[in-house]
Amino acid sequence: MYTNRVIGEYEQGRPGPLLIFIGGMHGNEPAGVYALSRVFLQLEVFKTPFFGKLVGLCGNCAALPHGKRYIDKDLNRLWSRSEIARVRALDAQQRNTEEQQLLELLDLIERLLEEAEGEKLLIDLHTTSAPGGLFSIVSNDAYNRELASALHAPVIFNLMNSLSTTTNVYIEDMGIKGLAFEAGQHDDPRSVDIHEAAIWLLLEQAGCILPEHVPETEIYHERLITAARHLPHYVQVTYRHAISPDDRFHMYPGYTNFHQVYKNEPLARDKNGAVKCPTSGLLVMPLYQPQGEEGFFIVQQIDEPPQ
Numbered sequence: 001m002y003t004n005r006v007i008g009e010y011e012q013g014r015p016g017p018l019l020i021f022i023g024g025m026h027g028n029e030p031a032g033v034y035a036l037s038r039v040f041l042q043l044e045v046f047k048t049p050f051f052g053k054l055v056g057l058c059g060n061c062a063a064l065p066h067g068k069r070y071i072d073k074d075l076n077r078l079w080s081r082s083e084i085a086r087v088r089a090l091d092a093q094q095r096n097t098e099e100q101q102l103l104e105l106l107d108l109i110e111r112l113l114e115e116a117e118g119e120k121l122l123i124d125l126h127t128t129s130a131p132g133g134l135f136s137i138v139s140n141d142a143y144n145r146e147l148a149s150a151l152h153a154p155v156i157f158n159l160m161n162s163l164s165t166t167t168n169v170y171i172e173d174m175g176i177k178g179l180a181f182e183a184g185q186h187d188d189p190r191s192v193d194i195h196e197a198a199i200w201l202l203l204e205q206a207g208c209i210l211p212e213h214v215p216e217t218e219i220y221h222e223r224l225i226t227a228a229r230h231l232p233h234y235v236q237v238t239y240r241h242a243i244s245p246d247d248r249f250h251m252y253p254g255y256t257n258f259h260q261v262y263k264n265e266p267l268a269r270d271k272n273g274a275v276k277c278p279t280s281g282l283l284v285m286p287l288y289q290p291q292g293e294e295g296f297f298i299v300q301q302i303d304e305p306p307q
C-alpha cells in the first residue's frame with residue numbers, strides 16, 4: 001500500500017485555486033489514494049494545461065498498510081480547533097499514532113494554504129463499509145453546494161452538526177472551501193473509478209482545467225450520473241446512532257446506503273438487545289466493520305438545501 005504522505009503535486013505556474021485532496025484518511029479506505037495516483041499520472045503524461053495547484057495527500061499513512069480504519073483513534077475526529085490545540089500542546093512522546101498523523105498533515109496543509117493566493121479548497125475522499133455509499137457531505141455554503149452538485153451525487157446536509165470534529169469543520173474554521181466525498185464500498189474497484197471521475201469533475205468545477213482539457217469528461221460525468229441515478233438529490237440528517245466498543249453493536253445483514261427504513265424496525269443488536277429504528281427515513285452509513293463511532297445515520301430527503 002502507498003504510504004508516502006505526498007501522493008503528487010501538479011502546477012504549471014498559472015494563477016488559480018489551490019486544491020488539496022486527502023485520500024486514505026481512514027486506513028481501510030485506499031480507493032481515494034489509488035484514484036489520486038491515477039489522476040497525477042494522467043496529468044504528468046498529458047501535461048494537461050492547469051490553472052492553480054493540485055496536491056494529493058495520504059491521510060492515515062500509519063493505518064493504510066494495515067488496512068485498518070485507525071491504529072489508536074479515528075483521525076477524522078481530530079479536526080476541531082480544540083482538538084488541534086490539545087494535540088499541539090502534548091509532548092511528542094505523549095501523542096498517539098493518529099495525533100502524530102494529524103500534526104504531519106496540518107504542517108503540510110497550513111504551509112500550502114499560506115503560500116496560496118487564489119481560492120483554497122480541501123477535499124476529503126472516503127468510502128463506506130456498506131454498498132451504495134455515494135454522496136457528498138458539505139456545510140451549507142453556496143460555493144460548496146455548487147461544488148457538490150457538480151458531482152451529481154446526493155448531498156448530505158447537517159451531518160456536521162452530528163460530527164463536529166471532521167475535516168468539514170476544519171474547512172469551515174479555516175474559512176476555506178471544500179467537502180467530503182464518499183465513493184462507494186471500501187474494496188469495490190468501482191469506488192476508485194468513482195473517485196477518479198469525481199477528482200476530474202472537481203478540478204473542472206473549480207476552474208483548474210478547462211472542460212475540453214479533461215480527458216474523457218463525458219465518461220466521468222456519465223459515470224457519476226449513472227451511479228447516482230436512483231438516489232435522492234438533497235438529504236439532511238435526522239438521527240445519528242452513536243456507539244462505543246462496549247455496546248457490542250452489530251448491524252443486521254443486508255442493509256445498504258439510502259435503504260428505506262421504518263420507525264421501530266429492528267436494524268441491529270447490541271448488548272441491550274435489538275436496536276430499533278427511532279424514525280422512518282433513509283439509512284446512511286450502516287456499520288459493517290469492527291471500528292466506528294456511529295452504527296448508522298437516518299436521513300430525510302429534502303427538496304431544497306436547508307436555509
Ligand SMILES: [Zn+2]
Pocket residue numbers: 025026029126127
Ligand atoms: Zn472514511
